[in-house]
Amino acid sequence: MSAKRTAPSITTAVLRKLTEEGRAPRLLDVRTPAEFRTSHIPGAYNVPLHTLREHRAELRSHLDEEIVLVCRSGARASQAEQALAEVGLPNLRILDGGMNAWEAADAPLKRGPERWDMERQVRLVAGSIVLTTGLVGILVPGAHLIGTAVGAGLTYAALSNSCMMGVLLSKLPYNRGPRTDISAVIAELRSAA
Structure with a gap:
């Protein structure tokens, strides 16, 4: 049994500075499409955790620079890091505090229609x-x-x-939204390289 690794984190302040300087790493947001549409960091790619796990080998060949994994608080990003590390991606970081920290710092966001996040739904x-x-x-x-x-x-x-419960709730139409088109994400990654 292998020991669970933990990727280094990157703070909101550092990521924001890199973004403002035009040196932003690739941002993979592993939240559900509905959560992503509600708010996300400009320039982030939405690759939900289940899609990332399923297509990690395909993604690996298009992710050769530094990658920052983003979710709501860091838990799903840690799981995504494990999955990507298993296919040999060494240059992974996790946004410390996730979108919660990014929003608390009043950092730039791209907003869409407001929805309840998964944690709030689970509590309800x-x-x-x-x-x-x-x-x-x-x-x-x-x-x-x-x-x-x-x-x-x-x-x-x-x-x-x-x-x-979160996994089950994520399957509801309210949370699914349009399925992430992994081919389109890979094409965007390829063209942005």
Whole structure:
């Protein structure tokens, strides 16, 4: 079993300075298309985590310079880094704090229609299940155990840095949006080289 690597991070301030100087690295945003459309760093390429995992070998031949991986907070970017490192990409960095930090620094953004991010959706669904089963449990013995199972799932999600509820929610039409055309992304990467 191989040890889990952690790519070096890059701060918002450093990335912003590089961008302003015209020396920006390639930015791969691994969030869902819906999250990307809501807001993203200008010049970023949207390659959702599941698409990146599926096409990492194809992407590898078009990513020969420094790459910064971006997600909401850093968790998905870390998973993307692992996947790309497995195909031999050594020049990977993760935006420290992700889009949360970028937005907090009031850095330039390209905005689209507002949508709830995945973490907020998970909190809504998990909280609703726990609240509903807690109330129903007053009348129906054992119903509260569903809420307990959700709590156990959230605990596992925190410990494993993965979230099955988030994966399931990402499959909803609200979160999917148009599928990322990997051929178009690769063509853009090729032409920008």
